[in-house]
Amino acid sequence: MAGEQGPGAEPVVAAGTPGTPPTAPAPTGPVPPPGADLAELALVTGDAPSAVLLVDLSARTVVHTNSVADQLAPGVRLPVGLDVWSDAARLRDLAGARLSDTDHPLSRLARSQPVLGQGVSAARVSELGTRREPLWVVALPMLDAPMLQQHALVVLLPMRHREAAEAAMDAAQVQAQLRDRAVLATGLAFTVADARAADQPLVWVNPAFTASTGYSFEEAVGRNCRFLQGSATDPATVAAIRAALDAGEGITTSLLNYRKDGTAFWNQLSVNPISGPDGELTHFVGIQADITTRVAADAERDRALVAERGARLEAEQARREAEQAQARLRLLAEATTRLAVTLDTAQCRQHLVDLVVPELADWVLLLSSDEHGHLREVSAKHRSGHHQKLQDYTRALRHALLPGPPTQTLLGGASARRISDYDSPTRRAERESWVSDSSMLDLSDDLGAASLLILALPGRRAGDDVMVLVRGPGSPRHSEDDLDIAVDLARRAGLILDNARLYEEQHAIAAALQSSLLPALPAVPGLTAAARYQAAASGAHVGGDFYELIALPDHAVGLAIGDVVGHDVMAAAAMGHLRGLLRACAWDAAAGSTAAVLERVDDLLAGLGIATMATLAYARLNPDPTGGWTLTHSSAGHPPLLLRHPGGEVEVLSTDPELLLGVAPQRRHAARHHLAVGSTLLAYTDGLVERHDEDLDTGLRRLAAALAAGPDDVEDLAEHLLATLASTTDDTALLVLRT
Structure with missing residues (x-):
């Protein structure tokens, strides 16, 4: 029971909300076990609405009721006989007999005997028929209440759980001692306050009130019940009670009250307005129950729930952080894999923008500048496409971005920046x-x-290079974690892009060198020629393989095919030296043999101290007066020439095995053949025949078959042989002549 702080009073609080029928469906929840101690009766009755009567014992009549009691006995006009009211409410004992026919609670009350707890039942009428609802009756004569002598307070508490209620009733019937202390043990205190008197003083309290608060009957009666309030009593709850009493309405609530010794306890309070026969509000009847244990249990449960929720949140946060870490590792691993698969800078840039959108940005810019600080390349991608808008933006950016490297313009020399408020007005300048x-x-x-x-x-x-990762207004702002992973990604991407760019620069140099070293074929009457060079799939796209076709001064034609040991720029440079020596020796020995040319080249390599070793086949074609050409050829460890006769058969033009050029000067040998008109001569390097898992003879047979099946046109034949047989791991050069 509690009162307000200030004028006015809240004399009592009863469990229930006036105006709600006592036969409302029982709340769900755990059911106390059968035979539960009556000390748990507050758990059984809960906060359901209660019917309250004031009975004139001398006349054995009901003189005042609350709205819940009026609903139990609808249409009854006060005052009315106690048995008449009982019959109107269709009250029965647990055996089903009408109370008016038994020696039961209300009958004993008529003899001024208290009823400290007894089970009855009332009829509940609905569309589905009539059912019985258990009630717990407390009836207390108020013989010492001012102005209420010869009156009694009757409270019918609805039971929240039928099974528990019946068990409690059975226990009360069996043990009178338990029944006599039931109300006291449950902490249910009953009070009556005068609604018509100023400040609504208490006019009666039961012993349970004294037991639960420490205030005696004499200390409580005549005072407004605000004396139960203290420093921690909630003013808002007090105001709500005050507003209900001023409106003459019932209210149920809980608040913190204080006992006489100063200890605090949680009170479940219910107040019920009681009216007389003329409808005038006369009293407030209240019920209070000490629910401190329940509040403490609820608080402990809430703390446990909060702790559990906190633990779950921590576990969820840890899980999210672990997932984010794994996602970052996956992103970085994927970046390394996807960016490193190509040495083409355009593809590498495209892989990078594809990787960061939408993982780190809604859209991205990749800016590259030349040595003068001008934008050289701009790559962009938006998660929503917007191709035309991006094209317009990048075109405008090329002209509008201030001169100088983007690292200076946008970063001021720093390696990274995070601008999470990019769209704020303060960033506009x-x-x-x-x-x-x-x-x-x-x-x-x-x-x-x-x-x-x-x-x-x-x-x-x-x-x-500078990468700009952009998020729009609908996306989360970039965090420090986003910046960390972006910096790591940028470091990897920068090195990979730089390697690709360096490779392309080396490739351009190699291509220029190779172009300068491989000659254009001269036009020779009576001959058609085609040549091809293909570098290995990896490397600088330049090597030591070469071919040569020389129009000699005596109207003969010199043909050479060679392979300098090595597969790099150094081999290409050595090949350039060797070609120069060969051309000079072939020109000077125009009338000499091919063997003499190779011997002279060997002498020069040794004499000039050129540390170059190479295989080389050199041939000389002289016009034959009878038609066709006379072929003389020599070899320094080079694969043999192949000759396809006009009829299609292929001949291998073998020579005696001899050492490579550059090993030691030695005597060379020559062989001679006649080439009829319509013959095809093929000179080639080992990239066309050698494989690491087979011998040279197998490769030669494969090449002879391909030559036999190839087209007559020399250009088509060169393409056919290169596409069919060229190695991906070694450089290949070939020269085709058709007479």
Whole structure:
């Protein structure tokens, strides 16, 4: 029971909300076990609405009721006889007999005997018929209450759980002692306050009130019940009670009250307005129950739930962090894999923008500058496409971005920046300082730009590439974690891009060198010629394989095919030296034999100290007066020439095995053949025949078969042989002549 702080009083609080029928469906929840101690009766009755009567014992009539009692006995006009009211409410004992016909609670009350707890039942009428609902009756004569002598308070408490209620009733019937202390043991205290008197003082309290609060009957009666309030009593709850009493309505609530000794306890309070026969509000009848144990249990449960929820949140946070870490590792691993599969910078840049959208950005810019600080390349991608908008933006950016490396313009020399408030007005001035035309900033806003990560992609030369990761207003702003992973990604991407760019530069140099070393074929009357060179699939696309076709001064033709030991730029340089020596020796020995040419080249390599070793086949074709050509050829350890006769058969033009050029000067030998008109001569390097898992004879047979089946046109034949037989692991050169 509690009162307000200030004028007015809340004399009592009873379990229930006036106006709600006592026969409402029972709440769900755990059911106390049968035979539960009556000390748990508050758990059985709960906070369901109670019917309250004031009975004039002298006249044995009900003189005051609350609204719940009126609903139990509808249509009854007060005052009314106690038995008449009981019959109107269709009260029965547990055996089903009408109370008016038994020596039961209300009958004993008429003899001024208290009823400290007894089970009855009332009829509940619904569309499905009539059913009985258990009630717990407490009836207390108020012989010492001012102005209420010869009156009694009757409270009918609905039972929340039928099984538990019946068990409690059975226990009360069996043990009178338990029944006599039931109300006291449950902590149910009953009070009556005068609703018509100023400050609504208490006019009666039962012994349970004294036991639960420490205030005696004399200390309580005549006072407003606000004396139960204390420093921690909730003012809002007190105000709610005050408002209900002022409106003459019932209320049920819980609040913190204080006993006489100053100890605090939680009170479940219910107040019920009682009216007389004329409908005038006369009293407030209240019920209070000490629910401190329940509140403490609820608080402990809440603490446990909070702790459990906190543990779950921590576990969930740990799980998310682990998933994020794994996602970062996957992203970095995928970046390394996808970027390293190509040495083409355009493909590498495309792989990079594909990787970061949408993982780290809604859209991305990849900027590269030349040695003068001008934008050389701009790559862009948006998760929503917007191809035309991106094209317009990148075109405008090329002209509007201030001169100088983007690393200086956008980063000021730093390696990375996070601008999570990029769309704020305070950033506008900085954004305008990056471009010569501020109107282009509207284009980026149109694409959606709220948060930025700007990162330099480091390479051997600082500041070539900058990556800008952009998130729009609908996406989370970039965090420090996003920046960390982006910096790691930028470091890897920068090195891979730099390697690809370096490879392309080396390739361009190698291509230029190779182009300068491989000659254009001269036009020779009576001969058609085609040549091909293909570098290995890896490397600098240049090596030591070469071919040569020389129009000699005596109208003969010199043909050479060679392979300098090695597969790099050094081999190509050595090949250049060797070609120069060969051409000079072939020109000077125009009338000499092919063997003499090879011997002279050997002498020069040794005499000039050129540490070059190479295989070489050299041939000389002289026009034959009778038709066709006379072929003389020599070999320094080179695979043999192949001759396809006009009829299609292929002949291997073997020579005696001899050492490579550059090993030691030695005597060379020559062989001679006649080439009829329509013959095809093939000179080649070992990339066309050698395989690591087979012998040379197998490769020669395969090449002879391909030559026999090839087309007559020399260009087509060269393409056919290269496409069919060229090795991917070794350089290949070939020269085809058709007479």
